[in-house]
Amino acid sequence: MDRGYHRDRVVPDALEAFGIIRASLADDDTRIDWRCWVSHYYDDHDLSRFGDMGRNAPDLWDKFNDWYQATFQEGSLTGREKALIALGVAHALQCPYCIDAWSQECLEKGSNLDQMTEAVHVAAAIRGGAALVHGVQMRKRNAQLSM
């Protein structure tokens, strides 16, 4: 099928004809067969389906989960500080799911918009710096190649 459809433009009848939805298109998302339903790459509902990743490799998922949970426990760093780091990393990775989740987590842990904005600047500065420092390599290569 054409996977370029925007979800809102696809009429229910057509979907049923393709066997994509099992019943009528209601508000209940569980009726939709997601195997055939990829109209765009990022969907905010997917965040709540993260747990589906445990279905075919539960042991690995459990290990990831345990490690993940342990990582964000209060330690030498507070939970709030860790959430700000995570928010910065989320921006460096440009992961919309992570930005969504960690913006909320930062607010819940009591951070304010000034602090969150500074965390994003830290991430952006490191990304910018990382690009710029590679300029040294460019300069070395230039020196090597040039007369």
Add this chain to the structure above:
Amino acid sequence: MEAQLELPTRNAHFSPRPSENRFPSFNSRLARHGLHPLRATGIEVFQINVGKLCNQTCRHCHVDAGPDRTERMTRDTAEACIRALELTDAPTVDITGGAPELNENFRYLVDASKALGRHVMDRSNLTVLLLRSQSDLAEFLADREVEVIASLPYFLAERTDAQRGEGVFDKSIQALKLLNRLGYGRDPALRLNLVYNPTGAFLPGDQDALEREFKRELDRRYQIRFDRLFAITNLPISRFLDFLLETGNYERYMERLVNAFNPAAARAVMCRNTLSVGWDGQLYDCDFNQMLDETVSFGAPAHIRDFSPELLENRRIVTGLHCYGCTAGAGSSCGGTTA
């Protein structure tokens, strides 16, 4: 105003919203953990809501309180509350509103409760302490060793004012300094606790961590001290429900509450040891049910004039979808987390 008043009723019966059926009923979730039907275990907190009059109009207020509200407890009902209190061993009287101090019977309720040897808590919005008509209020509270539970959603003006109104933060700081000068937050007999409500569609974080943060920041910035911070979840009713619906956050917020259901928090919900009296003498399981007009039920007397400790102490609790707000994560109550 009319629309605001309609909301609780609509919410009380949970009339269909587009995908409301997605959320399992609260009772079914209780049943899964052997907690259905939820029952009271006694009356330890006798909570009196004296009415909806308030000098503020906060955006999240579950009472829908404001300066234009006329619902207020009369002397007759206040006296009936004291007569009922006398019939119980409830050690704590929790007076709330609106701004409860603006009710002409507030001081009577404080004095009469103290005369019965009960500990009294005043849920204060802080700014009321600065009103000209209330110039002796702070001293009144201190003289009687009334515990002050004060609302302060954040230690910066921007977020506090966004929720509670322009200029509220500065006045709140002034009021907290006044309470500190009288010994609140310093003298163990003068307890000053803060209430933290999230300033948006998110849940409160760890209460102890937030308390450490607030203590550090309020001391560093304003030299203010307090005892405990209570982190309270905003329940999806009244004005906060309006906000959730208007901003498209309702579904996701409910999803978070439902997914974060914690049976330990459900076992410790405040309605099990609290009785809530409305401004007109109606009895409720909690202040939230009060705003939804859901009186106590299942054979328990629903008005203060029919008060009977025996019929109320072990009453079955009236529940709804909003109850997920008290059982999410570490739980939420008028005294902060429960689990």
